[in-house]
Amino acid sequence: MEIRPDNTTDMTVEIAGVRLRNPVITASGTCGYGKEYTPYYMPDKIGAVTVKALTLEPREGNPTPRIAETPSGVLNAIGLQNPGVRYFIKNELPGLKKLNAVVIANIAGATVEEYCAVAEILSETAVDMFEINISCPNVKEGGVAFGTDPRMVERITAQVKRFSSKPVIIKLSPNVTDITVTAKAAEAGGADALSLINTLIGMRFDLNKYRPLLANGTGGLSGPAIFPVALRMVWQTRAAVSLPIIGMGGIATADDAAEMMIAGADAVAVGTAAFMNPRAPVEIAAGLEAFCEKKGHKCVRELSGAAFGLI
Amino acid sequence: MTGKIVLNRRIIPDAHFYEMIIYAPAAAKRAMAGQFIMIKCGGDTALRRPISICVADGPTLRICYEVRGKGTAYMTDMPEGGTLDFIGPIGNGFHYKPNRRALLVGGGIGIYPLISIGVKYKKAVSALLGFRSASLIHYIDVFKSYGIPADVITDDGSSGRRGFVTELLRESLQKGEGDMVYTCGPVQMMAAVAAICEQFGVECEVSMEERMGCGVGACTACVCRTLFTEEGVQRETYKRVCIDGPVFDAREIKWK
Numbered sequence: 001m002e003i004r005p006d007n008t009t010d011m012t013v014e015i016a017g018v019r020l021r022n023p024v025i026t027a028s029g030t031c032g033y034g035k036e037y038t039p040y041y042m043p044d045k046i047g048a049v050t051v052k053a054l055t056l057e058p059r060e061g062n063p064t065p066r067i068a069e070t071p072s073g074v075l076n077a078i079g080l081q082n083p084g085v086r087y088f089i090k091n092e093l094p095g096l097k098k099l100n101a102v103v104i105a106n107i108a109g110a111t112v113e114e115y116c117a118v119a120e121i122l123s124e125t126a127v128d129m130f131e132i133n134i135s136c137p138n139v140k141e142g143g144v145a146f147g148t149d150p151r152m153v154e155r156i157t158a159q160v161k162r163f164s165s166k167p168v169i170i171k172l173s174p175n176v177t178d179i180t181v182t183a184k185a186a187e188a189g190g191a192d193a194l195s196l197i198n199t200l201i202g203m204r205f206d207l208n209k210y211r212p213l214l215a216n217g218t219g220g221l222s223g224p225a226i227f228p229v230a231l232r233m234v235w236q237t238r239a240a241v242s243l244p245i246i247g248m249g250g251i252a253t254a255d256d257a258a259e260m261m262i263a264g265a266d267a268v269a270v271g272t273a274a275f276m277n278p279r280a281p282v283e284i285a286a287g288l289e290a291f292c293e294k295k296g297h298k299c300v301r302e303l304s305g306a307a308f309g310l311i
Numbered sequence: 312m313t314g315k316i317v318l319n320r321r322i323i324p325d326a327h328f329y330e331m332i333i334y335a336p337a338a339a340k341r342a343m344a345g346q347f348i349m350i351k352c353g354g355d356t357a358l359r360r361p362i363s364i365c366v367a368d369g370p371t372l373r374i375c376y377e378v379r380g381k382g383t384a385y386m387t388d389m390p391e392g393g394t395l396d397f398i399g400p401i402g403n404g405f406h407y408k409p410n411r412r413a414l415l416v417g418g419g420i421g422i423y424p425l426i427s428i429g430v431k432y433k434k435a436v437s438a439l440l441g442f443r444s445a446s447l448i449h450y451i452d453v454f455k456s457y458g459i460p461a462d463v464i465t466d467d468g469s470s471g472r473r474g475f476v477t478e479l480l481r482e483s484l485q486k487g488e489g490d491m492v493y494t495c496g497p498v499q500m501m502a503a504v505a506a507i508c509e510q511f512g513v514e515c516e517v518s519m520e521e522r523m524g525c526g527v528g529a530c531t532a533c534v535c536r537t538l539f540t541e542e543g544v545q546r547e548t549y550k551r552v553c554i555d556g557p558v559f560d561a562r563e564i565k566w567k
Contacts, residue, residue, distance in 0.1 A: 032529030039527075052531075060549060065522045067532035069382075072355045076524065081531045081549060223357040275358055275525045276351060278398065 009292040010299040011285070013047065013267050015244045016167035016192035018128050020047030020102055020267060023300055024257065024285040027248050027271030028053060028106035028131060028171075029078065030222075031281075033092035034099070040278040043101035046285055047267055051088070051096075053108040053133050056117050058084040062138060063215040068204045073225030073250075074272050075202050077138040077216035080108050085118045089125050097126045104169065108133040110141035112156050116163040123165035130166050132156065135173030135198035137220045147173035147198070150185035157189025167192040169246065172237075174226075175201050179233045180240035187241045195246035195269065196237060197230045223272040226250045231263045238264025238305050252280065254287020261303035312338060314395045317371060319387070325446040327378035328420065329387055333395050336370035344427035345404025345493075345518055345558045348374065349526040351396035352382035360386070361523045361553070363424040363495075364400060366457065372400075375423040375450075401526055402557050405493050405516050407431045414439060414489035415459065416480050416504050418496025422450060424518055428493050429459040437462065439483065441476030441500070445469035477503045484511040494518070498567065505561035515561035521552045528554035536565035 011022040025048040031037055034049040043049045061081025068075045082088075088105075096103055105127045109115040119130055134156060136143035146152045153170065161168055170186035172179055174197035183194055199220025204213040212218070230249025237245060247265025251257050252273040260268045273280040292300050314335030322328040338348070342364055349359035360382040365373040378384050389395065405428035415425040415438040422440050429436045438461040442448045448470055454461045462479055464472045472478075477500065483489055484507065494504040495518040508515035524532035534549035537559065547565050550556065 030525070030530055032527075032531075036525075036527045036529040052529075061531065061534070064532075064534060066534070067358075067522050067524045067530070069356065069358050069380075072357055074357050074524065076530070076532060078531055081534070225357075272357060275530070276356075278525075278527065 009289050009297060011289055013301055015246065015267055016129065016169070018102065018167060022047045022285045022288070023261065023267040024281050024288065025104065025246060025267055025269040026050055026274070026281055027269040028133065030271035030274055033088065034096040034101055034103070035092070037274065037278055038099070041282040043096065043099050046281045048102035048104050048128065049096065050104040050106055050131055050269060051092070052082055053080045053106045053136065054082055054085040054088050054118055054122075055080060055108050056085060056114050058082065058087065065213060065215055068213040068219065070202070070204060070221065070223075071225060073221050073223035074275065075204055075214065075219040075221050076199070077214045077219035079138045079216065080136060085121050089121070093125060093127065102128045104129045104131050106131045106133050106171070108136060108139070108142060112159050114142070115156060115160050119160050120163040123163065127166060129169055130160070130164055131169040131171050131195055132160055133171050133198075135171050137173070137175060137199055137201045137218065138216055144173050144175055144201075147182065148176050150181050153182045153185040154189040157186050157191050161190045169193040169195050171198055172196040173198050174229060174233055174249070180236050183237045183241050187243055191243060193244040193246065194237060194241065195248060197226070197233050197249040200226055200229065222250065224250045224252050227256060231259060234260060234265050235263040235307070238308065251284065254284045254291055257284050257288050258291045258303060261300070262306045264305045264308065266301075266304050312397055312399070314338065314372065314397065316389055316391050316393050316395050319389055319391050322375070323447070323449045328375060328449060329378070330365075330373065330375045331386070333372045333374065334370055335372055338397075338400055339367040339370050339372050342367035342372060342400040343404040344407065344431060345424055346400035346402050347557060348372070348397040348399035349401065350386065352385040354381065354385050356382045356385065358382075358524060359398065359526060361526060363518065363557070364427055365423040366426045366430060375420065377420045398526055402554060404428075405518070405558050408491050408514070411435070411491040412489045413491045413493060414480065414483055416476055416492060416494040416496070417441070418476055418500045419443070421494075421496030421500075421518070424495050425493055426454060426457055426459065429454070430457045434458065437488070439464070439476050439479040441466070441496070443467065475503075476500065477507060480504060480507055484513060489513070492516070494561075502566040505564065505566070508561060516558050517561045517564060518558050519552045519556050519564070523553055526553050536567070537563045538565050539563070
C-alpha cells in the first residue's frame with residue numbers, strides 16, 4: 001500500500017489493470033455520455049463514467065411511455081436509443097477525455113458479430129474499458145436473451161475478447177435462477193471483470209386503460225427497491241468467481257456503497273439515484289471516504305469482500 | 312437548488328389544481344418563458360416531477376400543478392415557509408417574436424406556462440382557453456393581472472360558448488387577430504391547433520409533455536417523435552422533451 005503523508009484515506013481502486021480515483025462509477029444508461037451532468041460535477045471527481053449503450057448503427061429505441069415510477073424504484077424501457085458508436089467517437093468521447101474521465105463504453109448489439117464490431121472500432125480509441133451489455137431487458141435481440149444462456153455468455157465473452165484491446169467487463173443479468181452460473185461462464189470466456197446487476201424485469205399497468213404503463217409492456221426495474229437483490233447477487237458472485245466485481249443496483253447513499261463493497265464489490269456504480277440527486281455519484285464518493293475514516297480504514301479496498309473474512 | 316415556498320394552495324374546489332409561489336431569486340432571474348423545474352417530492356418517490364413555470368415574477372417563480380399521483384399529492388403537503396428542492400429552470404422555452412401579435416391557446420392545466428410568454432408581448436396578446444366545464448374555469452384573473460385578456464370556451468357549454476378552443480383559434484385567425492401562436496394542453500388539442508396554424512400559415516410553438524426520468528438529457532426516457540429533412544427527404548427521429556424541448560416548432564412534431 002502506498003504511503004500517504006496527509007493521512008487521508010486511499011480511495012483508489014484497480015479494476016482489470018485500470019486505476020480509478022475512487023470506487024464510484026456512473027451506471028450505463030443513466031448518465032448519457034457524461035457531459036449531461038457536468039453542470040453538477042466534473043467526471044474526474046469520480047472513478048469512471050460508463051456511457052449509455054453503444055451499437056454499431058444508430059438506434060431509435062422504443063415508443064413512449066418509456067418510464068414509470070414504482071415504490072422506491074423506476075421501471076424503464078428505453079430500448080438502447082443511441083446515436084451509434086461512430087457518432088460517439090467523433091462527438092462525445094473527445095470532450096469526455098478532455099475532462100480527464102476514465103471512460104467505460106457500454107457495448108450492445110443484436111448479434112455476436114455486432115458486439116465484436118463495436119469492440120473492434122472502440123479498441124482504436126481512448127476508451128479505457130468495455131462493458132458488454134448482455135443483460136438489457138428491453139430489446140428483442142441480443143441483450144438479456146444472450147445474458148441468460150451460460151453457453152452464449154461464454155461464447156460472446158470469448159468472441160468479444162478477440163476483438164478487444166481493452167479490458168472487458170461482462171454486465172450480468174439478475175433475471176436468472178442462479179447468477180453464479182452466468183458469472184462462471186463469463187470467467188470461462190475470459191472476462192476481465194464483472195458488473196452486476198442490470199435491471200430486474202417488471203411491469204406496471206394503467207388502471208384507466210387496462211394496459212401496461214410502458215409502451216414496451218415490460219421494463220427494467222432499478223432504484224433503491226432492488227438494492228437487497230443486488231447485494232445478494234454480488235455476495236453470491238464474489239464467492240463463486242475471482243474476477244473483480246463492479247456492484248450496482250439501487251445504490252443511493254454512501255452507506256449503500258459501503259455495504260455493496262463489503263458484500264464483495266471492488267467498485268460500485270450509481271445510476272437511478274442521480275435522477276433524484278444529480279450530484280449523487282460525487283456525494284457518495286465523498287461519503288464513502290468519510291465512512292472509511294470513521295471506521296479506521298486507511299484504504300477503501302479494505303472494504304471489498306470484508307464480510308467474507310468474518311463468516 | 313432550493314427555494315422558499317411562499318404560497319401553496321388549492322386554486323378551485325372542483326379540481327385538484329394547486330398554485331405554488333417559490334422565492335428563488337437566482338432561478339427566477341434565469342427563467343425563460345416555457346421552461347420547467349424538476350421537483351423533489353419526498354416519500355418513496357424515485358423520480359422528480361417536472362412542473363412547468365407559470366411565470367417568473369421578480370424574485371419568485373409561480374408554478375401550478377394538478378394532483379395526478381403520489382408525487383403531486385406530496386407536494387400539496389409542503390408547508391408555506393418550508394423549502395422546495397428543485398432542479399432548473401430547464402429546457403428550451405417559447406421564443407418571443409418582436410412586432411407580432413400573439414395568441415395563447417391553452418387547455419386544462421396546459422394554460423399555465425402560456426402566461427410566461429404572454430407577458431413578454433405587453434398588450435399585443437390574447438389568450439384562448441378551453442375547459443371541460445364551468446366549474447373548472449380558473450386563472451382568468453391571473454392572466455388579466457399579467458395584462459393578458461382571455462376568451463373562454465367550455466366543452467359542455469356550462470359557461471360561455473360550447474365547443475373546443477380550436478374554434479376560437481380558427482375565428483381569431485380568420486379575423487387576423489394574431490400572427491404567432493403558442494399552445495399547451497392535451498396532445499390532441501395541440502395537434503389540432505398545429506393543423507389550423509398550418510392552414511393559416513401562422514407560426515406555432517407547442518409545449519410537449521412526456522413521462523420524464525432525469526431531466527438533464529441523459530436517460531432519453533421523455534422523447535417525442537419529430538420530423539426533419541435530410542437531403543430533401545423527410546425523416547423522423549426522437550428528440551428529448553426535457554432539453555431539446557419542452558417547446559418545439561409545431562411543424563417539427565410528428566403527431567401520434
